[in-house]
Amino acid sequence: MAERTTMLRVDHLRKVYESPRGDVEAIGDLSFTMGAGELVCIVGPSGCGKTTLLKCIAGLLRPSDGVVEMDGVRVTGPTPSMALVFQEYGRSLYPWLTVRSNVELPLRHKKLPRARRDRLIDESLEAVGLAHAAKSHPWQLSGGMQQRVAIARAIAYEPEILIMDEPFAAVDAQTRADLEDLVRDLHRSRGVSILFVTHDIDESVYLGERVLVLSKSPTRVEESLKIDLPDDRDQITTRALPRFTELRTHVYGHIQRAKAR
Numbered sequence: 001m002a003e004r005t006t007m008l009r010v011d012h013l014r015k016v017y018e019s020p021r022g023d024v025e026a027i028g029d030l031s032f033t034m035g036a037g038e039l040v041c042i043v044g045p046s047g048c049g050k051t052t053l054l055k056c057i058a059g060l061l062r063p064s065d066g067v068v069e070m071d072g073v074r075v076t077g078p079t080p081s082m083a084l085v086f087q088e089y090g091r092s093l094y095p096w097l098t099v100r101s102n103v104e105l106p107l108r109h110k111k112l113p114r115a116r117r118d119r120l121i122d123e124s125l126e127a128v129g130l131a132h133a134a135k136s137h138p139w140q141l142s143g144g145m146q147q148r149v150a151i152a153r154a155i156a157y158e159p160e161i162l163i164m165d166e167p168f169a170a171v172d173a174q175t176r177a178d179l180e181d182l183v184r185d186l187h188r189s190r191g192v193s194i195l196f197v198t199h200d201i202d203e204s205v206y207l208g209e210r211v212l213v214l215s216k217s218p219t220r221v222e223e224s225l226k227i228d229l230p231d232d233r234d235q236i237t238t239r240a241l242p243r244f245t246e247l248r249t250h251v252y253g254h255i256q257r258a259k260a261r
């Protein structure tokens with residue numbers, strides 16, 4: 001595979017939360033880069049600082065030290081080159097707006113011609129399999145469908161990087177498998193870079209081209225593991241491969257050691 005140009009650079013990032021009850025060093029000294037078009041998963045022990053890391057990357061939190069750069073430019077606040085999808089889809093969608101209006105909302109800031117805006121909405125709803133539900137309201141949809149709306153909204157924005165924070169933690173196992181495949185399809189069909197945080201080791205290996213294993217808090221990168229599974233993945237065949245088992249066992253071992261240190 002050709003070497004990808006570096007798109008995201010996290011360099012010696014450190015984040016300390018200051019509070020009257022004492023400081024909490026969530027991120028110790030964390031560095032990694034991500035190439036354009038990559039799908040990178042992040043796993044680590046519970047409470048190790050994954051959400052803090054994503055917030056620093058997205059410009060929602062100011063690091064105590066170190067830098068985040070996107071395409072060589074320092075990130076100092078939210079940027080249109082990134083879109084976020086969180087676990088709590090119920091809270092991220094507006095119940096009084098239709099599915100279509102929810103997807104449209106962030107696009108209003110982009111000042112696009114009407115026809116282009118409509119096309120982006122139609123294409124992203126189509127891509128997540130919800131073209132038929134455009135006129136529904138979020139509360140009329142299942143949890144998995146609501147999360148599809150959140151994903152449609154994020155990709156309609158045409159970000160360079162899609163940042164996903166445990167997006168499937170609140171849906172049932174079968175829906176989760178479908179959404180995992182949707183993420184891989186979107187990555188392959190649209191070429192969008194994806195940074196995906198999960199608690200689930202199997203999910204990280206199934207989805208990722210690379211898995212970053214974090215240490216416990218104050219967190220740093222324990223390992224950057226290339227996932228050398230075939231690009232064509234499916235829930236049954238891929239998860240039954242001996243290599244899949246080797247990789248998940250490897251990541252699991254790392255996390256157990258990270259927790260013990």
Ligand SMILES: Nc1ncnc2c1ncn2[C@@H]1O[C@H](COP(=O)(O)OP(=O)(O)OP(=O)(O)O)[C@@H](O)[C@H]1O
Pocket residue numbers: 017018019024025026045046047048049050051052053217
């Ligand atoms: N606003 C805050 N003020 C003080 N401490 C915080 C704050 N937010 C997070 N922390 C602390 O920072 C550490 C990392 O939290 P963070 O939520 O980033 O971890 P996480 O890996 O996403 O957690 P989880 O695995 O539960 O999703 C934890 O010790 C947490 O208690």
